[in-house]
Amino acid sequence: MAIPSPVAPDIRRTMIAAILLGIGFMAAIDEIIFHQVLAWHHFIDTGSSALALASDGLLHTMELVLFIVGAFMMIELHGRAAQAPGYRGPGFLLGMGGFQTFDGIVDHKILGLHQVRYVEHVWLYDIAWVGAGLVVLAIGWKLLQRARQGQATSQH
């Protein structure tokens, strides 16, 4: 097997792979912690339309597929030593925060697939949910700026 020659880091693909992994990771936390362990989220809301259920099926499948695709993209980049190290963290956090924010606004509020928790004052939970997403997004964005300026924490 030929020894891989040093190649320029592939920033775009590293970002895509990291974002996909971030989305999948956050979705897995949602599915495992909030659906299964805490059982705050319900499998469906009573009265969900068939269309809402189909969109839920679509989102759920995307989470699973994107996570696997992201993992294989990262392996492929690793294999040809083309990962852009400083961009993995920001990409991952942007994926996580982006998914959390999307989940809080679109899934919970617009599609009404299920709520964060079935209690009074659910809006407090909604603010915490979307707020957490926005905080993670902001940290990811900040780290991305640092990586762009060549000041990323991870250089390898």
Added chain:
Amino acid sequence: MTAHSTLHAPMAMGATSAIAWLLIACLWLVYIAGVWRTHRQKPWPWWRTLLFTAGCLTLAVAFVPALMHAAHQDVRWHMVQHLLLGMFAPLGLVFATPMTLLLRNLPPGGARRLVRFLGTVPVRVLTHPVIAALLDIGGMYLLYMTPLYAMSLSTPWLGHFLHLHFIISGTLFTWAIAGPDPAPHRPGWRMRMGVLFVAMVAHATLGKLLYAFGFPHGTGAGLEELHQAAMWMYYWGDLAEAVLVAALMLAWLRRRRRALHPDGPPADTRTGSDASLRVDDPGKMA
């Protein structure tokens, strides 16, 4: 809990199990004989034999009389049986590359005839990912959202047919999407990934629909039981489908590495990593 459950004596179910086990044992023995006949000329990867054995055992477990009986009384156990027959057993059977083994065992004339048969229009249509997905997932919509399921409980031949349908359509789907057997007419990677994606969405949506509307109707099962069955279908189905996605991504990874290193390790089959097929390709070995 339904009245008709008393119609089927345990004896009849025992007979079904015995026949199913006999057929599964025959299938396994044929595979083992095929490996035994040819392994001296070309080694057969041990893990393929292991996969086939696991696939056969999974089928056999689904026909254990106690499970058959429970599946008849309780939709949750039916779902377990469905997952074993239609989703998990096919993974073992298909990734054991039975067609490669069969081709290796046939004399050259027979192998050519088999390849010609696989290239005929009916076989190509049937093994097309879209058709296979329709048979597999479409069959499930038909079964669970119509009175068909309730009918299958009171009509023994229909029940047997459905078990067979689960095995055949599940295996066909797995083979059409991610089968590592060489197939000259297999559609491209994008098409297969696309069909798999749509099928996964359809499967997940069906899980949610069953939960939301208490399908299958007419079984007398409580809502709790139906909800659990739907959730098992949803989450365990994910696991089997994730394996298929990973198999397709592995094929992508291999192709990409090959494109980057044309003089690197020898080429594989389209999706698999069959060591014996590498040996078949001496040009790349040099």
